[in-house]
Amino acid sequence: MPFAFHYAARxxxxxxxxxxxxxxxxxxxxxxxxxxxxxxxxxxxxxxxxVAALVDLDGESLSGRDASxxxxxxxxxxxxxIGTAVDDDPRLDGMGxxxxxxxxxxxxxxxxxxxxxxxxxxxxxEVTQVTKDHSFVQNLVDEGRITADEAKTHPxxxxxxxxxxxxxxxxxxxxxxxxxxxxxxxxxxxxxxDYVARETVDDVLRETxxxxxxxxxxxxxxxxxxxxDNVTVIVGDLVDIAKVDAPPTQPxxxxxxxxxxxxxxxxPVTPAEKAAALSKAATGGDDxxxxxxxxxxxxxxxxxxxxxxxxVAALVxxxVVVAGGSYAAYAWSQQxxxxxxxxxxxxxxxxxxQDLGPISLHSPEYATTIPVDELPDSxxxxxxxxxxxxxxxxxxxxxxxxxxxxxxxxxxRSQGDECRTVQPGWTPPSPSASPSASPSASPSxxxxPSPSASPSASxxxxxxxxxxxxxxxxxxx
Numbered sequence: 001m002p003f004a005f006h007y008a009a010r011x012x013x014x015x016x017x018x019x020x021x022x023x024x025x026x027x028x029x030x031x032x033x034x035x036x037x038x039x040x041x042x043x044x045x046x047x048x049x050x051v052a053a054l055v056d057l058d059g060e061s062l063s064g065r066d067a068s069x070x071x072x073x074x075x076x077x078x079x080x081x082i083g084t085a086v087d088d089d090p091r092l093d094g095m096g097x098x099x100x101x102x103x104x105x106x107x108x109x110x111x112x113x114x115x116x117x118x119x120x121x122x123x124x125x126e127v128t129q130v131t132k133d134h135s136f137v138q139n140l141v142d143e144g145r146i147t148a149d150e151a152k153t154h155p156x157x158x159x160x161x162x163x164x165x166x167x168x169x170x171x172x173x174x175x176x177x178x179x180x181x182x183x184x185x186x187x188x189x190x191x192x193x194d195y196v197a198r199e200t201v202d203d204v205l206r207e208t209x210x211x212x213x214x215x216x217x218x219x220x221x222x223x224x225x226x227x228x229d230n231v232t233v234i235v236g237d238l239v240d241i242a243k244v245d246a247p248p249t250q251p252x253x254x255x256x257x258x259x260x261x262x263x264x265x266x267x268p269v270t271p272a273e274k275a276a277a278l279s280k281a282a283t284g285g286d287d288x289x290x291x292x293x294x295x296x297x298x299x300x301x302x303x304x305x306x307x308x309x310x311x312v313a314a315l316v317x318x319x320v321v322v323a324g325g326s327y328a329a330y331a332w333s334q335q336x337x338x339x340x341x342x343x344x345x346x347x348x349x350x351x352x353x354q355d356l357g358p359i360s361l362h363s364p365e366y367a368t369t370i371p372v373d374e375l376p377d378s379x380x381x382x383x384x385x386x387x388x389x390x391x392x393x394x395x396x397x398x399x400x401x402x403x404x405x406x407x408x409x410x411x412x413r414s415q416g417d418e419c420r421t422v423q424p425g426w427t428p429p430s431p432s433a434s435p436s437a438s439p440s441a442s443p444s445x446x447x448x449p450s451p452s453a454s455p456s457a458s459x460x461x462x463x464x465x466x467x468x469x470x471x472x473x474x475x476x477x
Contacts, residue, residue: 011255029104032055045095049097053075071112121186135158157194
């Protein structure tokens with residue numbers, strides 16, 4: 001059975017932004033959406049770079065295994081391009097992007113995902129989310145510390161933990177799904193999912209038959225809800241092209257990728273090639289073999305991240321009995337950082353907060369001058385549990401944030417008020433302010449990390465922090 005996507009892509013700058021940092025592509029065999037971050041630091045460059053690197057896959061005929069590997073290879077190539085762009089132009093330092101990409105081959109769909117953009121599947125009238133956010137609040141939900149409903153209004157809901165930033169450590173999750181004729185996929189940036197209720201999105205997916213009309217309705221709902229962020233929506237229906245009259249062959253490119261700005265590599269839009277690819281699929285040119293060695297998502301996901309974790313766990317177990325395993329586990333641990341307490345002050349440690357038999361897997365990197373007991377209670381609990389950092393730069397940024405929280409806490413107590421968490425950029429009120437004034441959270445929400453920070457960045461559309469502001473260290477639930 002020859003399959004293809006019947007697709008539509010729509011994007012809007014939103015109610016507040018002056019530029020679109022989202023990029024989207026929809027074609028017969030490929031759906032891709034990237035939500036850039038970094039504001040003037042080049043979120044649009046990051047997103048369009050990634051999408052431009054993928055679009056050639058839309059015209060290739062690949063087996064299931066080849067499609068998965070080709071998708072990962074292109075994403076890694078694009079990520080290296082982001083890193084090169086940052087090296088060549090320091091003004092781009094701090095940019096990054098989420099990504100969801102779906103590459104169809106036969107009835108299999110290779111799905112790559114990193115960040116907090118979301119993908120949904122409508123099948124037999126039921127809508128399910130087929131990606132899991134790489135975000136701080138999702139980690140809290142997974143740990144049972146907050147509920148999914150509480151995550152919707154959590155002050156750190158825009159803090160993402162994994163995105164493409166040009167670092168070699170950036171790696172998407174990858175699964176292969178079994179497609180069926182009649183499946184509808186939705187890929188959306190958080191400009192939609194943060195402002196339109198899930199129930200409403202589900203209703204529109206069920207009730208609106210045409211993909212283009214469906215995408216337009218969803219974008220319109222986000223704008224009516226006052227979404228300040230860019231809104232990008234891609235809808236793809238998996239169809240048997242032998243039974244569809246005149247399926248689309250002209251790819252649709254939206255957002256920053258369509259603008260081709262700042263010297264970003266242009267997105268090749270070649271209708272003839274897309275039509276040829278579609279014709280090839282119709283005549284059985286796709287490799288649709290049932291047994292291609294690919295494990296489907298329904299059979300259990302095999303992501304690189306999960307594989308790494310399993311390997312590390314195996315190394316830790318093996319380390320008890322073999323010296324080689326001990327060395328491997330130790331070498332891995334020394335690439336990690338976390339913030340904890342030592343001698344009553346916040347201390348940055350290199351390694352992980354555990355030991356391997358007689359071998360300590362952590363050591364103090366440096367001690368700060370921040371007394372733990374001067375922090376808000378939630379931060380004290382976080383320090384006690386250990387605040388993970390993805391790099392030394394990330395750890396330094398979190399120390400700066402803790403210093404701000406301690407300063408705000410001292411001020412609040414000096415005014416006889418309760419110690420409260422404040423947002424980046426807070427400063428003590430001027431002497432002319434009311435004596436009863438107390439620090440309060442800025443309405444701006446979570447901010448993106450400073451240029452030196454790791455990919456724990458915000459894709460909420462808020463401005464990146466300057467050198468005078470600091471990223472938020474998430475308090476526990």
